[in-house]
Amino acid sequence: MYFNSLQYLLFTAVVVSTYWMLVELRMLRLFVLLCASWVFYMSWSPLFILLIIGSTFLDYAAGLAIYRAERPGIRKLFLMVSMVGNLGLLGIFKYYDFFAGAIADSFRLLAAALLEWPGIAWSPLTTAADQIPFLNLVLPVGISFYTFQTMSYTIDIYRRQLEPTRSFLQFATFVAFFPQLVAGPIVRASEFLPQLRHRPRIDMEKVGHGLFLILAGLVKKVVFADYLAINLVDRVFDRPDAFTSVEVLVALYGYTVQIYCDFSGYSDVAIGTGLLMGLRLPDNFDRPYQSTNPAEFWRRWHMTLSSWLRDYLYFPLGGSRRGPIRSYVNLFLTLFLIGLWHGAAWTFVLYGTIHATAMVFHRFWVRLRKQDVDRVDSQAIFVFKVALMFHFTVLSRILFRAKDLDNASAVADQLLLGTTSVAQVAPTVWLAIGLAMAIHWTPKRWVVQVKEAFTALPALVQGVIMAAVGALLVEVATSDVVPYIYFQF
Amino acid sequence: MPTVGPPSSTNEADKLALRKLAIAVSVVTLFGLLTYVLPGVDRFQPWVSGDEPLFVNLWRITTTDFTRVTAAPSIAAPMTQTVSSDGVREQIANELGEAIAVNLDDMDTSDDPDPQPTNDIFPHQDDGGTRRVIEESVADTQQPETAQNPGVESFHQVAQATKPESPKPTSHIDPSELDGVGERIELPKSGAFDSFYADLRATMLQKQGRITRIAHYGDSTIAMDDITSTVRRRLQTRFGDAGHGFMLGAKSYQPYGHRDIVHKESQGWNINPIINGGLKDGRYGYGGVHVRSSGGDWSSFGTTDKGNIGTAVSSFEVFYLAHPRGGNFTVQVDDGEKETISTTADGLEDRWFRINVSDGPHEIKVRAAGGGSFRWYGIALERDVPGVVYDSLGIVGARAARLLNADKDHLAGQLQHRDLSLLVLQFGGNEAVDRKMSMKWYRENLTQVLQHVRSGIPGVPCLFLAPLDQGERDERGRVRTIPIVPKMVEVQREVALEQGCGYWNTFKAMGGEGSMARWYNSKPRLAWGDFAHATPAGYKVIGNMFYKALLADFDDYLKRTK
Incomplete structure (x- = not known):
């Protein structure tokens, strides 16, 4: 059930109405919300709901056990149970086959290398490589998101930063809350559970902002992301040799717009739906392509993932408190894992490595120049930095989008040919990219002003605007609903 | 911040x-x-009869929900769901038909002709290593070939392994090869393709020098060699790679590409495609694109090191035009000596320059060397072994009528030179945009085109292929077949048969009316959102279906003439 479908809108309307009708009956209200969330998830993977339920039970119990245990060793033991359970799920479903394949490949490479050495038996290695089992499991939708959420819960309790909830219903609703279940934002228990504990409140601002975000998210998805995917990006990545260098470059700009509009559009709808139920979800994007360096980019792109890894990986590793070398290592490891989080494939390994290297280089450069991070650059330097960072992002997206390394290499080769025609880029594609970029680089306050203006409108006018946007979406929409990119992670 | 209020x-x-x-x-609901209710706005209706029912299919459990059925993931193909998954196949069979599901399954083998894909995860590295051995061995083997010379022996063994292996001679088609045959070829009369099939049989028996050449003209659906590469790979795997x-x-x-x-x-x-017209002499060459330079420009063509098809060549033949103001061009094979050829002549004269090389991996570089204008059409890479050559001759934006821009005698000469066994024409994709085109005019024009093209090779069997289905949005945004497409298909069929050509109905093979929308909505996606072109996966399905249609007709011939 995609957000950009009639089914989702009807489903949300029913759930939100029921939710407010039961507003005074907390248990029943949460029960309905939990059932709705599970039903929503089952539209993706009917039986994989068992994984969510299993994960919910595990972390609910682990949270209570950690909290009640006095001895540090026992607390750590329960934390480990939670970690092993969550990371085990992720490992089995997302990474096992990739690493098994990598080991098998290594064995074969080693066997091929040993072949050069007379007298060394090598065939057992290839036999071993052939015997490595593969699971061939489908990746459950949203597993990377909800496992991170539940892990943050038990870790926070272990750190004594959070008290566990006694209510299984509340915890299960926190894990499965449908607007953000399959593609984030990654919500922390400390910011969401208190909202479930109390009677929700709604006001004019939440209604206006919620509706505005849902509309904006749908426009981003349908008008920009899907349109660019269908009309240029997918084709270029499918047959890069059919396009000139400039067309490939335009497709990369297009993909850069597409992935932002796709993912931030999803987040907008999620946050907007949450607001209509009086529940606030954290922001996930802050105009990332305005960044001047890698550090800023990752503070603005998929903010809930970056901050999650900062709080639960980078800081525990020592952050920047243990000297520059250790700081570089920690930084590299964190960014590398952000890359790998997106997918179990060599393209993401390289993507993570490139961004990690850029991040480390940036940190090194800042230290070397003893730059003040708060220094304000001149306009020209600022524009140069933004352009540089933007193009670094655009080019690294080759690895993000390519189906494998061969495909990425083919795209890069085509890019380097230096051919210049743009005959295959439709005027509407130029328009979509240009418009999206222009909006992205407008002052943030403009969007805030539009949002506030929409919020201040009478309900009738809001309804008319929503209907008009709906008609626009019908006009622009492709004949089928195009899945959100981040669902695959 | 949580919103907390008093209870x-x-x-x-x-x-x-x-x-x-x-x-x-x-x-909004209102x-x-x-x-x-209101007239004129029904295109904005959120749901109408015929759309997928809301909610009812949401909680359906299928086998693809849990496991992928796929080979071990590798660097080259990580974590992808293959079409060989039983669930995917079942779904495609239900939505698009059994023949398409079977031919989608066949995609794996045609996409990667490597016979052992799961055991060979680094084909590039392996091939490169093999080639290095050859080069080193060639350098080391100045002595006569003897059994005592291990270097020579290993060179020949490795060289054999690098070249495409010739298929074993057979005299029949195994029924399993026809699995998934759908739409069959319609012939103007029994035996109309016998000369083609006789050539193919000789090739199948691996008779020395028996090459079966096929030319496949078309529009943008052919220009990227997706359909044709599928057919080429399958024919060459089955009958030999010439x-x-x-x-x-x-x-x-x-x-x-x-x-x-x-x-x-x-x-x-500087290029002049036949679709633009503009060349007074009408010499657009065998491929329909005239290429010119006064000097400095170059093109290179080489064998691939991926897979088993296209890995070897034993002759390069440059198709060019000699003329009074002709310049020179040079050719250089691998790192060998450059050879300069003059293209000066008293009048206009199509010529061919052929270079024979040892059968194996090679690259040729053709460069315009100044001294005048170098005008040429293209190059043919062939091998002196029994097998099939499949010329893919797609021109973006082409309509069949554009072939009339070619000088009749020039085109005849080009086609005659290729010594074709079969001529394939596939047009209609661009004509479909001409919504108001009269079918009477189309019939007359198509008749004229077929006569024009075939005039130089009247004895060569001809096969016309229908265009792909092509969609447009109706008034409420749903995709439907452009109404002119089925009409054109019927006219094409009638004209082809009248003119003694066979007809293969691509449109019908895809599923007929509405198939482009269904192909677009299928998973994996088989058509693009312009509803005019297929994805590479979709083209491969068509290529597989066409190959099997040819094979099925060939099988009939073999049985009939046994």
Whole structure:
């Protein structure tokens, strides 16, 4: 059930109405919300709901056990149970086959290398490589998101930063809350559970902002992301040799717009739906392509993932408190894992490595120049930095989008040919990219002003605007609903 | 920040906000309902009969929900769901038909001709290593070949392994090879293709020098060599690889490319596609694109090191035009000596320059060397072994009528030179845009085109292929077949049969009316969102179906003439 479908809108309307009708009956209200969330998830993977339920039970119990245990060793033991359970799920479903394949490949490479050495038996290695089992499991939708959420819960309790909830219903609703279940934002228990504990409140601002975000998210998805995917990006990545260098470059700009509009559009709808139920979800994007360096980019792109890894990986590793070398290592490891989080494939390994290297280089450069991070650059330097960072992002997206390394290499080769025609880029594609970029680089306050203006409108006018946007979406929409990119992670 | 309030009853702010929300949603709902009542706005109806029912299919459990059925993931193909998954196949069979499901399954083998894909995860490295052995061995083997010379022996063993293996001679088609045969070829009369099949049988029996050449003209659905590369790979795997065949001298801005060949070019070539007209002499060459340079521009063509098809060549043949102001061009094979050829002649004269090389991996570079204007059409890569050559001759934006821009005698000469066993024509994709085209005019024009093209090779069997289904949005945004497409298909069929050509109905093979929309909605996606072109996966399905249609007809011939 995609957000950009009639089914989702009807489903949300029913759930939100029921939710407010039961507003005074907390248990029943949460029960309905939990059932709705599970039903929503089952539209993706009917039986994989068992994984969510299993994960919910595990972390609910682990949270209570950690909290009640006095001895540090026992607390750590329960934390480990939670970690092993969550990371085990992720490992089995997302990474096992990739690493098994990598080991098998290594064995074969080693066997091929040993072949050069007379007298060394090598065939057992290839036999071993052939015997490595593969699971061939489908990746459950949203597993990377909800496992991170539940892990943050038990870790926070272990750190004594959070008290566990006694209510299984509340915890299960926190894990499965449908607007953000399959593609984030990654919500922390400390910011969401208190909202479930109390009677929700709604006001004019939440209604206006919620509706505005849902509309904006749908426009981003349908008008920009899907349109660019269908009309240029997918084709270029499918047959890069059919396009000139400039067309490939335009497709990369297009993909850069597409992935932002796709993912931030999803987040907008999620946050907007949450607001209509009086529940606030954290922001996930802050105009990332305005960044001047890698550090800023990752503070603005998929903010809930970056901050999650900062709080639960980078800081525990020592952050920047243990000297520059250790700081570089920690930084590299964190960014590398952000890359790998997106997918179990060599393209993401390289993507993570490139961004990690850029991040480390940036940190090194800042230290070397003893730059003040708060220094304000001149306009020209600022524009140069933004352009540089933007193009670094655009080019690294080759690895993000390519189906494998061969495909990425083919795209890069085509890019380097230096051919210049743009005959295959439709005027509407130029328009979509240009418009999206222009909006992205407008002052943030403009969007805030539009949002506030929409919020201040009478309900009738809001309804008319929503209907008009709906008609626009019908006009622009492709004949089928195009899945959100981040669902695959 | 969480919104926390006292545990009291609903307060006024909540009520007002919810009332506002209810009104806004009611207005939207009202507009949605009005689309069912008011005339002229039905295109905005949220749901109509014929759309997928809401909710009912959401909680359906399929086998693909849990496991992928796929080979071990590798660097080259990580974590992808293959079409060989039983669940995917079942779904495609239900939605698009059994024949398409079977031919989608066949995609794996045609996409990667490597016979042992799961055990060979680094084909590039392996091939490169093998080639190095050859080069080193060639350098080391100045002595006569003897059994005592291990270097010579290993060279020959490795060289054999590098070249495509010739298939074993057979005299029949195994029924399993016809699995998934769908739409069959319609012939104007029994035995109309016998000369083609006689050639193919000789090739199948691996008789020395028996090459079966096929030329496949078409529009943008052919220009990227997706359908044709599938057919070529399958024919060459089955009957023998006699070389890649013809490729244009340069593509310039055109979206044109071939699989199983490595092609590069400089940017300065001046090209005249036949679709533009403009050449007074009408000499657009065998591929329909005239290429020209006064000097400095170059194109290179080489064998591929991927897979088993297109890995070897034993002759390069440059198709060019000699003329009074002709310049020179040079050819250089691998790192060998450059050879300069003059293209000066008293009048206009189509010529061919052929270079024979040892059968194996090679690259040729053709460069315009100044001294005048170098005008050429392309190059053919072939091997002197029994097998099939399949020339992919797609021109972006082409309509069949554009072939009339070619000088009749020139075109006849080009076609005669290729010594074709079968001529394939596939047009209609661009004509479908001419919504008001009269079918009477189309019939007359198509008849004229077939006569024009076949005049030089009247004895060569001809096969016309229907265009792909092509969709457009109706008034409410749903995709339907452009109404002119089925009409054109019927006219094409009638004209082809009248003119003594066979007909293969691509449109029908895809599923007929509405198939482009179904292909677009299928998973994996088989058609693009322009509803005019298939994805590479879709083209491969068509290629597989066409190959099997040819094979099934050939099988009939074999049984009939046994």
